Amino acid sequence: MSLVSSAFLAFVAFTAIIYYLTPGSARRWILLAASLAFCASCGFYSLVFVLLAAVTTFIGGLLSGPSKSRGLRNAACVITVVLNLGILCAVRYYGVIGLFAENLNKVFGASENTRTFMLYAVPVGMAFYTLQLIGYTLDCRWERTEPEKNFFRYLLFATYFPYFTSGPMNSYANLSVKLDGAKDAKFSIGRLRDSAIRIAWGFFKKLVIADRIAVIVNAIYGNHETYGGLYVFIGAACFAIQLYADFSGCMDVVLGASHLLGIEMPENFNSPFLSHTIREYWQRWHITLGGWLRDYLFYPMLRTSVFVKIGDGAKKLFGKKKGKKVPTYLGLIILWAAVGYWHGGLMKYVIGTGLLHCFYIILGELVEPVSVKLRKALHSDKMPYKIFQTARTFFLICLGHIFFRANNVPDAIMMYKSIFQPFSMNSETLASLGLDTGNLVVLLASFAVLVAVDVYKYREKQEEEPRLVLAKLASKPAVLSWAVFMILAIAVLIFGMYGLGYDSGAFIYARI
Amino acid sequence: MSREEVFAKLNEIFQDVFDDEDINVTETTTAADVDGWDSLEHINLLVAIERGFSIRFTMGETTGLKNVGEMVDKIMAHLG
Numbered sequence: 252m253s254l255v256s257s258a259f260l261a262f263v264a265f266t267a268i269i270y271y272l273t274p275g276s277a278r279r280w281i282l283l284a285a286s287l288a289f290c291a292s293c294g295f296y297s298l299v300f301v302l303l304a305a306v307t308t309f310i311g312g313l314l315s316g317p318s319k320s321r322g323l324r325n326a327a328c329v330i331t332v333v334l335n336l337g338i339l340c341a342v343r344y345y346g347v348i349g350l351f352a353e354n355l356n357k358v359f360g361a362s363e364n365t366r367t368f369m370l371y372a373v374p375v376g377m378a379f380y381t382l383q384l385i386g387y388t389l390d391c392r393w394e395r396t397e398p399e400k401n402f403f404r405y406l407l408f409a410t411y412f413p414y415f416t417s418g419p420m421n422s423y424a425n426l427s428v429k430l431d432g433a434k435d436a437k438f439s440i441g442r443l444r445d446s447a448i449r450i451a452w453g454f455f456k457k458l459v460i461a462d463r464i465a466v467i468v469n470a471i472y473g474n475h476e477t478y479g480g481l482y483v484f485i486g487a488a489c490f491a492i493q494l495y496a497d498f499s500g501c502m503d504v505v506l507g508a509s510h511l512l513g514i515e516m517p518e519n520f521n522s523p524f525l526s527h528t529i530r531e532y533w534q535r536w537h538i539t540l541g542g543w544l545r546d547y548l549f550y551p552m553l554r555t556s557v558f559v560k561i562g563d564g565a566k567k568l569f570g571k572k573k574g575k576k577v578p579t580y581l582g583l584i585i586l587w588a589a590v591g592y593w594h595g596g597l598m599k600y601v602i603g604t605g606l607l608h609c610f611y612i613i614l615g616e617l618v619e620p621v622s623v624k625l626r627k628a629l630h631s632d633k634m635p636y637k638i639f640q641t642a643r644t645f646f647l648i649c650l651g652h653i654f655f656r657a658n659n660v661p662d663a664i665m666m667y668k669s670i671f672q673p674f675s676m677n678s679e680t681l682a683s684l685g686l687d688t689g690n691l692v693v694l695l696a697s698f699a700v701l702v703a704v705d706v707y708k709y710r711e712k713q714e715e716e717p718r719l720v721l722a723k724l725a726s727k728p729a730v731l732s733w734a735v736f737m738i739l740a741i742a743v744l745i746f747g748m749y750g751l752g753y754d755s756g757a758f759i760y761a762r763i
Numbered sequence: 764m765s766r767e768e769v770f771a772k773l774n775e776i777f778q779d780v781f782d783d784e785d786i787n788v789t790e791t792t793t794a795a796d797v798d799g800w801d802s803l804e805h806i807n808l809l810v811a812i813e814r815g816f817s818i819r820f821t822m823g824e825t826t827g828l829k830n831v832g833e834m835v836d837k838i839m840a841h842l843g
Contacts, residue, residue, distance in 0.1 A: 393822035545802060546826050553806040579803050
């Protein structure tokens, strides 16, 4: 079941009605039943694999708890993590059936089409719940949380339907408390209104912006041999916007649905394209993944004796100031390779969303002494320089997106080369991008709304809470909020892309 | 070791890690108050603290600290 579908809306509405009609203590059973039904609706393999992950991490968590012996705790934790990561990595490469039956396919001479179908039978949401559940086992081992003894309580954490396909990722300590709070959740018109606006905003981003701009992206990346020069950048910039509208729209639906049930999930985006640096971008884009990688991979890795020894050796070789950076950079390379791999297990992802960003960040660190002087000379506190920084960061992200969206690495390299080819921009080539004037106007207008909302939300200091449009609306007469909802709903109905080839299930990050 | 002594030693570690002799950490000091205390440098700081006090933080203690005061609480708990 796609999050952007009338079926999902009906599912959420039905679940919410039953949920609020049920006495408090029994509500978690309603949520569990709804979550398992949702997982099953995502496919047989989705349900089987999430149950496998839930059972193994639940047992792993119990055995990793402080009451067990040190040896058992370490063994249980390592086996659980390796098993679940191993399944994720294997499925990343081979798909479910391919994992077991690729050789059988060859033996029985399955047609190419059948094999392709089988290879793509990858369970929905696996990349998200695997990390979240591994995080729980590690939390038990590291004594960040008490092992859960009630399996059904844990199963709800593992399968909670709003988050299941695309995150945001939660720690057990945070989400279990919120799920416990379900018994006290109260329905109100205000809650319904805020949820409806948030979900409609998500639908708007996905159906009006992302799926419309996808036409341009598909035209350029699908025929990249015919587009050169500025068109390569247009394709990359459009894909950046598509990805953002798509994924953040998905998160709006998730957070809106969960808010309706009185369970608040963490935000995953904070005006990322207004970032001044690549590091800042990753603190504003897919925030919960960044937090997970920092807490469960980067910090633990840098605290191992191997990295500490590398640091000691590097300090002797390069001096204290430069030497201490060596293990950090090494850790960053491993971290970013993992980020890239997580996005899809192919080299184009490892480069485009991983190592290229790592290169930007390390280069930024290395030239920081020069940058400090440059920023002083160029009055970096003034608006023109800040706009330059934002544009530069967006440009660098787009360079990575050429790898991300291209079919493969050779195609991406070909696209880089074609940047320097002569090109002509006339009405004929613009028309070949696939959108007529009307659709272009809708796209530009809806994009302008997206930019306006992000600029409103944006706070330069990340520790400050972003301004929320919903909070602003709540301070105005209720009729204004309902008017905003109606405008969004009508815009989705009229301007949503429901044309030929439309696939409501095709959230980009839901396929990760 | 008294709280004051922990603070004094911790201050030396901060000055050393961030290469700034003017740093003077207090109970309420946060990452926003120290130039260069970001997510990358945080782990170098923790490793330096572990060495300086001959303690070993659990992974659970390495994140989520609100300020230096909480950090000192953790150090003192390890020192017993």
